[in-house]
Amino acid sequence: MKEILIKHIKxxxxxxTELTERLHEISTTKTVVKGSFIHKPNRICESTFFIKSGxxxxxxxxxxxxxxxxxxxxxxxxxxxxxxxxxVPDNCYIEALENSELIVINMLQLEKCFEDxxxxxxxxxxxxxxYFIQQxxxxxxxxxxxxxxxxxxxxxxxxxxxxxxxxxxxxxxxGFTQETLSRIRAEKSTF
Numbered sequence: 797m798k799e800i801l802i803k804h805i806k807x808x809x810x811x812x813t814e815l816t817e818r819l820h821e822i823s824t825t826k827t828v829v830k831g832s833f834i835h836k837p838n839r840i841c842e843s844t845f846f847i848k849s850g851x852x853x854x855x856x857x858x859x860x861x862x863x864x865x866x867x868x869x870x871x872x873x874x875x876x877x878x879x880x881x882x883x884v885p886d887n888c889y890i891e892a893l894e895n896s897e898l899i900v901i902n903m904l905q906l907e908k909c910f911e912d913x914x915x916x917x918x919x920x921x922x923x924x925x926x927y928f929i930q931q932x933x934x935x936x937x938x939x940x941x942x943x944x945x946x947x948x949x950x951x952x953x954x955x956x957x958x959x960x961x962x963x964x965x966x967x968x969x970x971g972f973t974q975e976t977l978s979r980i981r982a983e984k985s986t987f
Contacts, residue, residue: 822905828892835890841876850896864969
């Protein structure tokens with residue numbers, strides 16, 4: 797199962813035999829069932845998770861309302877970025893929306909790997925850069941686009957998640973009601 801992680805990393809950097817061995821040493825596998833949590837509020841998120849299969853989401857609660865921040869699926873990473881990078885507790889949840897197979901890497905072991913393998917540190921910078929680009933695009937979409945444009949942007953960039961994400965969670969992620977999302981989807985299907 798860990799070979800998929802090595803293959804993913806090779807898309808960004810050269811991976812030596814020594815780095816491959818280290819990645820095998822520091823990564824573990826974890827299977828989570830739909831509806832379970834890999835992170836909850838008031839805890840430090842000490843690991844990052846590479847998704848071999850499945851779908852997960854990051855969300856927050858405000859009063860009794862869930863506000864979805866992101867979805868991640870196969871060949872993507874998920875963690876609480878703030879908690880993971882600052883080593884402090886946060887207030888987000890990471891929930892499995894499907895049964896999922898994950899490869900888990902602990903922050904301290906990852907930091908040591910960065911120290912020992914500069915190419916791995918470069919990989920980390922590439923991932924963080926890609927994350928910030930995606931977040932910037934999302935912020936622009938949220939601030940300047942209509943509800944329909946936000947939905948179309950998600951359709952274009954979701955990498956096959958559209959049919960897998962429950963409508964209420966998608967509406968929350970896009971920043972409008974489920975009724976608005978249903979109306980947009982109905983209008984789109986008439987074209």
